[in-house]
Amino acid sequence: MERRGCSSKRPKLIPDSFTAVMFNRDMMSKIKDITAKLKDLEPQRNQLQFKITDCKRPKRLEERLQPTSVEIESHVHGRDKDKQTVLDLLLKSDNEANFVIPIVGMGGIGKTTLAQLVYNDASIQNHFNLKAWVCVSDDFDVMRITKEILQSVTSKPCNDNDLNRVQEKLKVLSEKKFLIVLDDVWNENYHVWTILQSPFLTRTRGSKIIVTTRNHGVSSTMGAFHAHSLGVLSDIDCMSLFAQHALGARDFGRHPSLKEVAEKIVTKCNGLPLAAKTLGGLLRANVDLDAWEDILQSEIWKLSEHQSGTIPALQLSYHHLPPHLKRCFAYCSILPKDYEFGEEEIILLWRAQGLLQEAQDKQCTDDLGRKYFRDNSRYVMHDLINDLAQSIAGEVCFKMEGNQKVSKHARHLSYMQNLFDGIKKFEGICEAQHLRTFLPLRLS
Numbered sequence: 001m002e003r004r005g006c007s008s009k010r011p012k013l014i015p016d017s018f019t020a021v022m023f024n025r026d027m028m029s030k031i032k033d034i035t036a037k038l039k040d041l042e043p044q045r046n047q048l049q050f051k052i053t054d055c056k057r058p059k060r061l062e063e064r065l066q067p068t069s070v071e072i073e074s075h076v077h078g079r080d081k082d083k084q085t086v087l088d089l090l091l092k093s094d095n096e097a098n099f100v101i102p103i104v105g106m107g108g109i110g111k112t113t114l115a116q117l118v119y120n121d122a123s124i125q126n127h128f129n130l131k132a133w134v135c136v137s138d139d140f141d142v143m144r145i146t147k148e149i150l151q152s153v154t155s156k157p158c159n160d161n162d163l164n165r166v167q168e169k170l171k172v173l174s175e176k177k178f179l180i181v182l183d184d185v186w187n188e189n190y191h192v193w194t195i196l197q198s199p200f201l202t203r204t205r206g207s208k209i210i211v212t213t214r215n216h217g218v219s220s221t222m223g224a225f226h227a228h229s230l231g232v233l234s235d236i237d238c239m240s241l242f243a244q245h246a247l248g249a250r251d252f253g254r255h256p257s258l259k260e261v262a263e264k265i266v267t268k269c270n271g272l273p274l275a276a277k278t279l280g281g282l283l284r285a286n287v288d289l290d291a292w293e294d295i296l297q298s299e300i301w302k303l304s305e306h307q308s309g310t311i312p313a314l315q316l317s318y319h320h321l322p323p324h325l326k327r328c329f330a331y332c333s334i335l336p337k338d339y340e341f342g343e344e345e346i347i348l349l350w351r352a353q354g355l356l357q358e359a360q361d362k363q364c365t366d367d368l369g370r371k372y373f374r375d376n377s378r379y380v381m382h383d384l385i386n387d388l389a390q391s392i393a394g395e396v397c398f399k400m401e402g403n404q405k406v407s408k409h410a411r412h413l414s415y416m417q418n419l420f421d422g423i424k425k426f427e428g429i430c431e432a433q434h435l436r437t438f439l440p441l442r443l444s
Contacts, residue, residue, distance in 0.1 A: 075244050077273075078237030079114055086118050086210070086228055090179070091127055094206040097225035102211045104219060105230035107384045108274030111212040114230060115181050118210070128207075129176035133183065135380075137338040139416075140187035142196050146170060149180060163195075170199040177204045184338060184383065185213045188221045197222075232271025239266050241273055245280025247287075261292045268301055268313070274384060275313035282317045295320075314388050326392075327355050332381065333389035333397040334414040334439060340380050353412075353436065398432070400425075406432050417442035 089101050103111045118124060119133060132152035134145050143166070147158045150170050160166050187193065200207070211222060219227040233241065240250050242262060252259040269275040283292060298319070301312050321329060328350050335341060350356050381389070390397070395407035400415035410432040415425075417440050429435075 075241075075250075076110075076113060076117060077241045077244070078233040079110065079117065082114055082228070082230060083117050083121075086114065087121060087123065089226070089228070090118065090208050090210075091123060096205075099203075099207070100209045100211060100219075100222045100224040102213055102219040102222070102224050102227040103230055104213055104216055104227045106272075107214055108272050108382070109230050109232065110273045111214075111230055112183055113273070115183060115210055115212050119179070119181055124179065127177070128179040130173060130178040131180070132178070133181045135183045135338045135340075136185045136187075137336075137383075138186045139336075140185070140189070140192055140196075142192060145182070145196060146199075153178070167199045171202075173200060173207070174202045174204065178207045179210070180208075181210045181212075183212050185211050185218050186215065188215065188217045190221050193221055233273055233276070234271065235263075235266065238269055238271050238273070238276050239263065242266050242269070242276040242280045245277050246283045247285070255287055257289060258287065258292055261289065261296055265292070265296050268296075272313070274382065278317045279313050282320055314384060318388060318392065324355070329389055330393040331355060331397060331412060333386065333393040334399055334412050334437065335381060335386070336399055336401075336414070336416060336441065337383055337386050338380060339441065343379070346379075349437070349439070408432055410435060412437035412439070414439040414441055 086101065086103065089098055103114055105111050119131065124131075130153045132149045134148045134152070136145060143161070143163050146163065146166050147160075150158050150166060153173065154169075158166060158169075160169075197209075200209075209222075211218065211224070213219070216227060232238075239262065242265070243249055243251055246262070247255060247258075252262060265279060266276060269279065279295065283295065286292075295316065298316055301316070318326065318329065331350065331353060332346065347356075390399075393412075395409040397412045398407050398410035398414075400406065400413065406413065406428040408431040411434055413429070413432065413435055414437070
């Protein structure tokens with residue numbers, strides 16, 4: 001085979017060894033120049049008290065795991081019966097066969113919302129002595145999950161990385177009636193589940209674990225006696241949810257002219273709460289009938305979820321974003337699923353990449369970035385939203401997960417730091433020769 005970059009028909013005018021020497025000399029010269037500039041900047045860095053830090057994943061304990069701070073929808077429609085069914089399983093059945101209670105349903109149907117409603121109900125507060133909420137996602141890391149449960153019930157950070165010692169500490173749960181929510185579980189490995197639940201083999205009667213999952217196989221793996229299957233919303237409830245997010249009202253009493261087209265839009269949502277909320281937010285406070293008609297008549301609806309890889313309603317919401325927000329949204333695809341991030345964290349990343357569109361009045365780009373957010377201090381991208389961002393960004397934004405090979409087209413790359421990371425983990429990174437972002441993230 002002919003070596004890439006060489007041709008047997010073209011003579012070599014300069015010996016390879018000479019070329020290599022010249023290249024090395026030029027490169028060394030550049031490195032020396034950069035080193036000299038960095039040394040010149042060192043006194044200024046010390047004077048200004050700048051600190052070099054890595055980008056740590058924000059702590060979940062204070063903002064997410066405590067019952068008073070788990071975010072709940074201000075208005076939840078059509079889930080009263082589902083909520084009561086799960087409450088009955090938690091409060092009225094001390095049967096050990098009901099120790100694990102799965103909530104099963106498709107993505108975007110509201111499993112987490114239902115779990116949050118139950119978790120924060122007053123009757124639950126009085127019934128259980130200890131509560132913990134852990135977002136699991138597709139990375140079923142027994143050590144991480146065990147530590148987060150322990151931190152939640154003790155309100156103390158756990159820095160121990162010995163699984164046996166951590167699980168010994170967690171046995172305190174066996175002395176009190178507890179409720180644990182494992183949100184967004186994908187694992188079907190029975191052995192891994194056995195390791196996780198080993199501290200709970202001896203427990204106070206009536207203790208429960210709620211699991212939210214898309215997969216009925218997860219229920220079987222965990223030995224669940226009964227799974228609560230969450231169905232789609234009725235047309236009436238879906239309409240109310242859509243109206244709430246589009247107009248801030250439960251119905252179209254103040255805007256009757258929009259009701260007919262709204263009903264047709266809601267029909268296309270197929271009873272999926274996430275779709276209704278997304279499109280409602282897209283039309284937020286917009287009472288222009290033509291704008292609503294444009295949403296209804298969009299060609300994107302003709303794509304099936306199988307063809308597009310995501311829900312057409314979500315693609316439609318992206319399609320109507322202004323160009324500068326599309327770029328910001330696509331960049332967010334480097335964030336791992338269920339990664340909780342702060343407003344300042346993502347604004348700094350956008351700003352570093354020049355993604356914040358400069359305002360005409362030269363306002364601070366930080367202030368401009370904050371306008372892209374609404375009212376919250378902590379954020380998590382829904383799995384389906386994350387999938388949409390990844391499908392849009394393609395290989396330009398890349399998350400290093402497992403043994404996945406780094407794409408040579410990657411421009412922005414992130415990875416979750418591990419205590420035992422070695423150089424082998426980054427062997428394939430040389431393929432990406434045009435990286436602009438190298439973002440280490442980690443639990444803290």
